[in-house]
Amino acid sequence: MKSDTEILVISGMSGAGKSTIAHTLEDLGWYVVDNLPPALLENLIDLVNVSMKRIAIVIDVRGRAFFNDLTKSLALLADQGVSRKILFVDAADEVLVRRFESTRRPHPLQGSDRVLDGIAKERERLREVKDSADLVIDSTSLNIHQLEKKINEYFTEDSNADLRVNILSFGYKYGIPIDADLVVDCRFIANPHWNPQLRPLTGLDKAVSSEILKSENVQDFLSKYQALFETMAIGFIGEGRRYLTLAIGCTGGKHRSVAITEELVAKLTAGSKLSNYKIETKGLHRDLGREI
Known part of the structure; x- marks a missing residue:
């Protein structure tokens, strides 16, 4: 196995x-194998053409009993010094139920039960x-x-x-984002929602962000959290x-969390401790535009 081969599960x-x-990922030039039994992971990698440096392998519960071998197979790859990453894609239960109902397909684990049971x-x-x-x-x-856009941004x-x-x-x-690694409350x-002049605005507006950033303890919080x-x-x-x-939460996701997110993006982009590393920092606003 070449040390520069990248494996994405x-x-x-x-x-x-x-x-x-x-x-x-296929469109990005990855060699993709779908529904591979984990026990065959090592064999596949050994057989892959030497010119293929980026291999993506889809492994899920369709593998039935083979799925139990995933942890063991990944540990073996790590022992061999193979660079491997795990990407886990998730969604809320109610959304998954709607998706199965729209396709009229059963969940692979539901059997005679409901989709939600599966x-x-x-x-x-x-x-x-996932952990x-x-x-x-x-x-x-x-x-x-x-x-698709999100995957393109990552890979x-x-x-x-x-x-x-x-x-x-x-x-x-x-709700707290499923994909959050860290959560800040x-x-x-003080909530600008209760200021009639600021309520219709968002944390992207200067009037709102200035009010939030000058609030008591905010600059102290930002400095300490950045460090x-x-x-x-x-x-x-x-x-x-x-x-x-890094998920930043407030009550409705319109004022405080938006302003703090934008400020943290700016501070981390210029972070002194990280000057020896290349860090790409991007601000996103999940609930901006929802009715409060």
């Missing part, structure tokens, strides 16, 4: 978008894989084209970043992590 919930991810069984079976994933993508609010070859950081604002009333900041995050980021890089999602 794609797993996750049925109906969450694994096929879309596989097709997108989803619950699958979540339990995949728990360990060990290098990248978790939440496709709950993504259509096919948006998921285009022209990026040699040591770490890609997505800072994602969200509203707690809509900024509901300690903490940069220390953690260096550790993540040392552990081989390349992707990180």
Whole structure:
């Protein structure tokens, strides 16, 4: 096995978008194998043409009993020094149910039960894989084209970043993002929603962001969290992590979390502790535009 071969294992919930991810990676030049029994992982890699440096393997519960071999097979690859990453794609239960109902296909684990029962069984079976994933993508609010765009952003070859950081604002009333690696609660900041002049605006507006950033303890919080995050980021890089999602939450995801997200993007982009690394930082706003 060549040391520069990159292995990406794609797993996750049925109906969450694994096929879309596989097709997108194929378009990016990856050699993709769908529904491979984990026990055959080593054999496949040994047989792959030596010119193929990027191999993506879709492994999920369709492999039935073979799925139990995944952890063992991944451990063997690690022992051999093979660079391998795990991508886990997830979605909210209600969204998965709707997707199965729209296609009129049964869930692979539901048997004679409901689709939701099959989803619950699958979540339990995949728990360990998700916990060990290098990248978790939440496709709950993504259509096919948006998921394709996200995969392109993560896996285009022209990026040699040591770490890609997505800072994602969200509203707690809509749920914590499934794909968050770290979550920060900024509901300690005075809420501009209660100011009639600021309520119709968002955290992207200067009037709102200025009000939030001058609030009591906010600058102290930003400075301390930046220092903490940069220390953690260096550790993540040392552990081989390349992707990180930092979720910033407020009540509705319109004012405080948006402004804090934008400010953290600016601060981390210019972070002094990370000057020796290439960090790509991007701000995203999941719930901006929803009715509050």
